[in-house]
Amino acid sequence: MVEIDLDITRAKTLPSKYYTDPQIFESILSKFKSTWNFIGHASQFEENTVFPININQEQLVITKSQGQFSCLSNICTHRGMILQHGKECKKTLTCPYHGRTFSLDGKFKHMPEFEQAVDFPSPDDDLQNFDLEIWNDLIFISQEPKSSFSKWIKDISERMSFLDLEKMSYDSSRERNYTINANWALYVDNYLEGFHIPFVHKDLNDALEYNQYETELFENSVLQIGIAQEGVPYFDIPEGHQDSGKKIAAYYWWLYPNIMLNFYPWGLSLNLVKPITVDTTEICYSGFILDEELLGSGAGGDLDKVELEDQFIVESCQLGMKSSSYKSGRYSPTMEKGVHHFHRILTDSSD
Numbered sequence: 115m116v117e118i119d120l121d122i123t124r125a126k127t128l129p130s131k132y133y134t135d136p137q138i139f140e141s142i143l144s145k146f147k148s149t150w151n152f153i154g155h156a157s158q159f160e161e162n163t164v165f166p167i168n169i170n171q172e173q174l175v176i177t178k179s180q181g182q183f184s185c186l187s188n189i190c191t192h193r194g195m196i197l198q199h200g201k202e203c204k205k206t207l208t209c210p211y212h213g214r215t216f217s218l219d220g221k222f223k224h225m226p227e228f229e230q231a232v233d234f235p236s237p238d239d240d241l242q243n244f245d246l247e248i249w250n251d252l253i254f255i256s257q258e259p260k261s262s263f264s265k266w267i268k269d270i271s272e273r274m275s276f277l278d279l280e281k282m283s284y285d286s287s288r289e290r291n292y293t294i295n296a297n298w299a300l301y302v303d304n305y306l307e308g309f310h311i312p313f314v315h316k317d318l319n320d321a322l323e324y325n326q327y328e329t330e331l332f333e334n335s336v337l338q339i340g341i342a343q344e345g346v347p348y349f350d351i352p353e354g355h356q357d358s359g360k361k362i363a364a365y366y367w368w369l370y371p372n373i374m375l376n377f378y379p380w381g382l383s384l385n386l387v388k389p390i391t392v393d394t395t396e397i398c399y400s401g402f403i404l405d406e407e408l409l410g411s412g413a414g415g416d417l418d419k420v421e422l423e424d425q426f427i428v429e430s431c432q433l434g435m436k437s438s439s440y441k442s443g444r445y446s447p448t449m450e451k452g453v454h455h456f457h458r459i460l461t462d463s464s465d
């Protein structure tokens with residue numbers, strides 16, 4: 115495993131094989147299980163919803179019953195059939211293969227032709243239950259959490275506490291799914307620096323003060339702060355908050371490994387970076403509104419345009435990673451602290 119020098123002034127960037135080697139890709143992906151994954155907004159689930167999802171190559175099903183959410187294995191405990199194929203409202207989960215039935219909290223309920231089976235049913239016949247947490251109506255799950263959810267979300271929760279996040283409403287018209295031909299980590303690299311804004315995002319560059327762009331590092335996350343230019347909407351931050359007095363147009367939070375929470379005065383845009391193969395990635399956008407009147411203006415105005423500008427860069431860099439003439443580069447000590455931090459975490463946690 116390569117070591118990224120702690121000293122950014124000397125460090126070399128992540129070697130290109132990290133973006134192209136299928137084995138390294140698989141080994142990094144296996145670490146995703148221990149982090150928290152975003153699933154959706156509570157308002158997307160009516161009572162008795164069952165919603166199958168595939169997270170980190172694991173088949174799971176999210177259920178809501180009597181107001182309680184569960185994250186269950188979507189694999190039948192009899193002979194391994196997938197239980198649920200599409201989103202539906204129903205009161206039990208019944209296996210389409212031989213009819214084994216489970217309640218929506220994963221407990222075994224019934225199985226035909228098993229009267230003579232000894233020591234049956236046992237807890238092994240229940241569906242496996244995974245950790246699920248809800249933060250301001252946003253649902254997160256983890257298969258093998260390494261840290262508690264409250265610890266994982268603490269820095270964001272405290273810093274953004276001046277917003278009425280519990281009032282955020284889900285806006286389905288802001289859902290976007292893009293598939294790009296690049297490794298997921300290239301997308302994260304690009305997100306973690308504002309260095310490219312004047313070169314790649316001309317309109318965004320007219321909204322933010324490039325010279326005042328800030329990057330802060332946390333144990334498992336990075337915060338970038340964009341300061342508003344004249345006339346651009348900014349947050350009204352109360353006295354006593356550490357950012358009070360600053361004209362902040364955007365807080366860009368990245369949480370290891372693949373979640374981005376972008377707070378604008380109008381609300382939150384959440385990006386999920388889902389690795390599909392070593393050089394294919396799905397980017398899923400969701401939007402949550404706090405102030406409808408501010409939509410479409412400022413740093414979070416035309417997100418589709420910014421996204422396409424970034425995709426062109428990231429897909430082009432993937433070609434660069436495959437080239438025999440590129441192995442690794444260097445970091446800008448002033449502008450690429452976030453990228454350096456990400457590479458340090460990635461190489462530490464993939465030991």
Ligand code: FES
Nearest residue numbers: 190192193209212
């Ligand atoms: S595999 Fe599910 S009942 Fe047989």
Ligand SMILES: [Fe+2]
Nearest residue numbers: 304314315424
């Ligand atoms: Fe960008």
